[in-house]
Amino acid sequence: MSTVLPRVQVALEPSTYAILERVSRAEGASLSHVVASLVQTSLELSEDLALAQVGEARLRSFRRDDALTTDALVAWNRKRHAKR
Numbered sequence: 464m465s466t467v468l469p470r471v472q473v474a475l476e477p478s479t480y481a482i483l484e485r486v487s488r489a490e491g492a493s494l495s496h497v498v499a500s501l502v503q504t505s506l507e508l509s510e511d512l513a514l515a516q517v518g519e520a521r522l523r524s525f526r527r528d529d530a531l532t533t534d535a536l537v538a539w540n541r542k543r544h545a546k547r
Contacts, residue, residue: 483498
């Protein structure tokens with residue numbers, strides 16, 4: 464099956480290639496599909512880690528005294544929408 468998706472060529476250690484072949488056979492999927500799926504999963508995990516780090520930094524800098532109450536936030540939001 465041909466595709467118009469961008470392609471990439473990568474050199475792998477023989478042991479890594481052998482593992483990918485075994486996974487490919489076990490899943491009944493092409494080697495290309497297995498590698499693409501693993502790359503996509505890796506990118507998603509990297510993004511999750513980066514977002515978690517941002518969240519942790521925000522928690523460390525959070526000061527309850529500066530936080531808005533729910534009522535204040537609702538009032539602010541109503542005022543903002545009333546201006547439209």
